[in-house]
Amino acid sequence: MSVIADLLAERPPRAGAVKVLAVEGRSGAGKSTVADAVAAELQAPVVRMDHLYPGWDGLASGVDALVRWVLEPLAAGRPARWRRYDWAAERYAEAHRVPGCDVLVVEGVGTGARQVTPYVSALVWVELDGPERRRRALARDGDTYAPHWDRWARHEDEFYAEHEVRSRADLVIGGQA
Known part of the structure; x- marks a missing residue:
């Protein structure tokens, strides 16, 4: 990952x-x-979008939470705090503080949104073909994700059509493990 x-x-x-x-x-x-x-490698904290989306239809709201809870406070020199979404309870749960850092990694669908761009120093797109992505995601999350795969994919399609993230990435890499 030294190239990144x-x-x-x-x-x-x-x-x-x-x-x-x-x-x-x-x-x-x-x-x-x-x-x-x-x-x-960089000894940096990670904020994951999976913790910010408020459910399967919450991609846009998760992006808003990333900006409002994490990026805007950091830009203003204030501490950043975010709340973890509890998927089972279907509500936000405990709060987390982003530790003081020089580098923060934000990971997930939505981190390349246009409203996130002003805060991002570098954007990396991870590429992998559809059948392998599905295999991996369902192996990882199984029955929890399987009924929602198509639903989430539609949200991704809409999001990527609007935000054109891949074409704006600073680096495109393969997602091979």
Whole structure:
């Protein structure tokens, strides 16, 4: 993941004093794996969109939460706090604080949204073909995700048509593990 660390090193912070790395791509592409590897290399915290979406129809609301709870406060030099969505209870649960950091990794569908862009120092798109993405996602989340795969894919289609994330990425990488 040094290529991503090198890319980020060349970029200025855009969320106050914090460099934000957005790791984007469709469900099952390998975003979490990439984000975890880069975060470990850079000793950076990770905020995951899966913790911010308020349910299966909450992609846009999750993006708004990322901006409002995390990125705007960082840009203003204030502490950032976010609330984890409890998928089973269908409501937001406990709050989490983003630790003080020079680099923050944000990972998930929506981190490349146009309203996130002003805060992002580098945007990485993780690419993988559809059948393999589905296989991975269902192997990871099984029966929890299976009934919602098509529903979520429609939200992704709409989001990517509007935000054209892949074409705006600073780096496109394969999602092979």
